[in-house]
Amino acid sequence: RKEVEQDPGPFNVPEGATVAFNCTYSNSASQSFFWYRQDCRKEPKLLMSVYSSGNEDGRFTAQLNRASQYISLLIRDSKLSDSATYLCVVNSGGGADGLTFGKGTHLIIQP
């Protein structure tokens, strides 16, 4: 069974703080990993792909640990606009398979 697990939160974080989320996946054959962001009643939007070597995009850093089967997302200098639900997403098929989503971690940045 394909599963992606995340702490649903909510994480209440003051503006400017650093916050980190983790997620774990059960399928060791998983090949591609992503973080998506979803605002309330909107579609998911790709935040960043996650590479084995780790990658950074501005204030966001993603890391992958294949041995432990977890993925992390770090947000530095958090902004009010970062408030959203962050979805950990895995593609296990590498071909035509759809994505497997975690339930998301709800982040609230407080002024």
Next chain:
Amino acid sequence: GAVVSQHPSRVICKSGTSVKIECRSLDFQATTMFWYRQFPKQSLMLMATSNEGSKATYEQGVEKDKFLINHASLTLSTLTVTSAHPEDSSFYICSARVRQGRDEQFFGPGTRLTVL
């Protein structure tokens, strides 16, 4: 960037009617599109994979006769919810993979279906 549109954005219908949702890739050709469903406070669940010119592949537990998928061109896939019932009320979202060999998917804005 890759843009995916969906129409309509919101539908309210009576029980027993059929509802058709369109998903279009606006600035690229998508050989594969995906249909997801999201219930309140739940994760997105893949319903089916839609391949241009061939039959859709449905996930376990999704009735293919109830959720009809047609992918007639490289830019259009449609999902028809036949004989909708209140339990079909949900947020339906399509996505498209931009190109072969890449797994990132871009999502349409979703269709919120309410069946009375």
